[in-house]
Amino acid sequence: MRLRILQLMGLLALGFASVAAAAENAAPAQGSPAPAPAPTTVAAPASPAQPAVPARIERVHVIPIQGEIGSSVLYVVRRGIKEAMAADADLIVFDMKTPGGALGPTLEIMEAIARFPRPTITYVNSEAMSAGAFIAASTQEIWFAPQGIIGAAAPVAAGGQDVEATMKLKVVSYLKARIRAESQDKGYRGEVISAMIDADREFKIGDKVIKEKGELLSLTAVEAARTYGTPPQPLLSAGTAGSLADLIAQRSGGTHPKVTTLEMTWSETLASWLNSIAPVLLGIGMLALFIEFKTPGFGVFGIVGIVLLAIVFLSSYIAGLSGHEPILFFVLGVALLAVEIFFFPGTVVMGVAGLLLIFGSLVWAMADLWPNEPLTVAWSGDAFVQPLLNLLFGLLIAGGVGVLLIRFLPRGWVWDRLVLNTAVAAQAQVSGGASATTTRPDELIGARGVAATALRPSGQIDIDGRRYEARVEMGTVPAGASVVVVRRTDFELIVEETHS
Secondary structure: OHHHHHHHHOOOEEOOOHHHHHHHHHOOOOOOOOOOOOOEEEOOOOOOOOOOOOOOOOEEEEEEEEOOEOHHHHHHHHHHHHHHHHOOOOEEEEEEEEOOEEHHHHHHHHHHHHOOOOOEEEEEEEEEEOHHHHHHHOOOEEEEOOOOEEEOOOEEOOOOOOOOHHHHHHHHHHHHHHHHHHOOOOOOHHHHHHHHHOOOOOEEEOOEEEEOOOOOOEEEHHHHHOEEOOOOEEOOOOEEOOOHHHHHHHHHOOOOOEEEEOOOOHHHHHHHHHHHOHHHHHHHHHHHHHHHHOOOOOOHHHHHHHHHHHHHHHHHHHOOOOOOHHHHHHHHHHHHHHHHHHOOOOOOHHHHHHHHHHHHHHHHHHOOOOOOOOHHHHHHOOOOHHHHHHHHHHHHHHHHHHHHHHHHOOOOHHHHHHHHHHHHHOOOEEOOOOEOOOOOHHHHOOOEEEEOOOEOOEEEEEEOOEEEEEEEOOOOEOOOOEEEEEEEOOOOEEEEEOOO
């Protein structure tokens, strides 16, 4: 559903110029007005249902929603909610100061908030404009700082321009329906937020006009706290607090709960950028590991491959997609890969198992999984679709770049220096570990040696006290058997067993 919504909205974003919006609201309508639609007149709703509140609030998590809303804010919110669920928090308070932002991340934040099973509060700590108003509407209570304002949530294009009329009608209709669904049993909230979106209708409660036609509704803390109807109910505000500490003290009844505040840092912005290029990082990382497998020992290709895959993993963790568990599988995969390279070269089994664990942990890390959510539910909810697509694109990139390298570089000095000399000459070592003068790969054809490890079909051979990466094309060769070099490839020597 989320993907379909994002595709429908395209590049639409929510406007965040609150001052300009307020100025427009104050201006009278120009020209001959079209036939006025019927005003929205609201009768006093039933008393809003109160959320289930723990008998004693002991753990409160504070999550900041600061600045323009985009992927980095989404990552902070998603990670913070998952940490609150893992810590069994009794209450989440969203410390909001935002001029608005992009629609896609806003909808994802609203979906994430809905997953938290206990009370959530938005604290309008100066402003919750545009997209901030939507997010506030998805929480169970909205509190205000004394100077807090909220509103002006009409959709505009990403560059701030007006949306084309037909598209605007569609977007406004969708957003109003979404807000109605989020605001059931919450007093006047649904009508109030709708009046912040739609300038084409008048909004009044009984005989009191709250918003004239042609304006977008914005509210101060005082206006949001005014009561209407019988019995009297506040228009939007659940309370006013001078600070976060004051809000928590009022809401917890003076029980002095433990407060955990999530800090927003530069790492979220970096993670947002890295996640956007995850397939490229995966592709280059996998190609580097492939080259490392085809070269003896452990060198620059292995380091580059593991570092790039680790970057993908860590950026997913910062983005709030994964928890700590995939780390164990990633580390185990790297360990098996090291065992294959350093202790049992050519056995393949450990290397393949290590790669499967590494790539499996990366898919796990990139999936948007939630605490206590069964894997079957996550799978049915398409949580693994994007991670698997990233991995597929990574494989395609690795294959494409590898083909280009083999096609255009194998006879050039760059390829020979980069791969072949690393694979054959640079790895040559005197028995006992001392470095030796290297031999040109072509000079080894016809040379005789001994299998230093079993060749199944790959392994290492010893020629004149130096070790080289080698492979037998048919069958296997036991360790200690005599071999002869018949030819070479870009990565290794091709040998045959001899019985003389």
